[in-house]
Amino acid sequence: xxxxxxxxxxxxxxxxxxxxxxxxxxxxxxxxxxxxxxxxxxxxxxxxxxxxxxxxxxxxxxxxxxxxxxxxxxxxxxxxxxxxxxxxxxxxxxxxxxxxxxxxxxxxxxxxxxxxxxxxxxxxxxxxxxxxxxxxxxxxxxxxxxxxxxxxxxxxxxxxxxxxxxxxxxxxxxxxxxxxxxxxxxxxxxxxxxx
Numbered sequence: 605x606x607x608x609x610x611x612x613x614x615x616x617x618x619x620x621x622x623x624x625x626x627x628x629x630x631x632x633x634x635x636x637x638x639x640x641x642x643x644x645x646x647x648x649x650x651x652x653x654x655x656x657x658x659x660x661x662x663x664x665x666x667x668x669x670x671x672x673x674x675x676x677x678x679x680x681x682x683x684x685x686x687x688x689x690x691x692x693x694x695x696x697x698x699x700x701x702x703x704x705x706x707x708x709x710x711x712x713x714x715x716x717x718x719x720x721x722x723x724x725x726x727x728x729x730x731x732x733x734x735x736x737x738x739x740x741x742x743x744x745x746x747x748x749x750x751x752x753x754x755x756x757x758x759x760x761x762x763x764x765x766x767x768x769x770x771x772x773x774x775x776x777x778x779x780x781x782x783x784x785x786x787x788x789x790x791x792x793x794x795x796x797x798x799x
Contacts, residue, residue, distance in 0.1 A: 668691050668695075668775055668776070668778060669687075669691065669775075670775055671684060671687045671771060671775060673771065679760065679768055679771075680757075680759065680760040680761075680768075684760075684771070685754055685759065688754065688759065688774065688778055689751065689754060691778050692747050692750055692751055692754075692778055692779075693751075695747060695778070696744055696747045696748075699740045699743060699744050699747075700744065702737070702740060703737050703740060703741065706733055706736075706737050710730060710733065713726075743779070746779045747778075747779060749779075750778065750779045750781075753781075760774060762781070762782050762783035762786050763781045763782065764782060764783075764786045765783060765785070765786055767783050767785075768783070769781075769782070769783050769784075770783065770784070
C-alpha cells in the first residue's frame with residue numbers, strides 16, 4: 605500500500621530542492637570589445653535658468669526630527685514632551701492641509717467624461733484618493749489621542765506592560781502605544797489569527 609506524503613513532508617522536500625546547489629554554468633567566452641575612439645567635445649551650450657517650479661512633496665513616510673537627550677536627562681522629561689508635542693502638532697496640521705487640498709481638488713476635477721474608460725479611471729483615482737484621506741483622518745484621531753496621553757502623563761510608556769517605549773521608537777513612530785516587545789507579540793498573534 606502506497607502511503608501519501610503529508611503536506612509538511614512535501615514542503616520540506618520542496619525546500620530541499622530550492623536549497624540544493626545549482627549545477628555549474630558553462631562559461632562562454634565573449635568577443636573582445638571594439639576600441640572606441642573619442643570624438644572632440646562639442647561646444648557647451650549654457651541654458652538660462654528657468655523659473656522655479658513648485659514641486660509636490662514625494663509621498664511616503666514622514667521623517668521626524670531626531671531628539672538627542674542631554675546627559676543625565678530623565679525619560680519623558682519636559683523638553684522631550686515639548687519635542688513630541690511639536691512633532692505631533694506639525695504632523696496633524698500637514699495631514700489636515702492634505703485633506704483640505706484633496707477636497708478642493710476633487711471639487712475642481714469633476715468632469716463628465718463621455719468615454720466609459722475615462723469615467724472608470726477617474727472613479728478609481730478618486731476612490732484611491734478617498735481611501736488615502738480616510739487613512740489620514742484615522743491617523744489624525746490617533747494623533748489627538750496621543751496628545752491627550754501626553755497631557756495625562758501616559759505618553760512614552762507601553763499600555764500593556766507599562767515599560768518605557770523608548771525614544772528611538774517614539775521618534776520613528778510618535779503615536780506608538782506599545783513597546784517593541786509587546787508590538788512584536790501582537791503582530792505574531794495577528795498572523796496566527798489570520799491563518
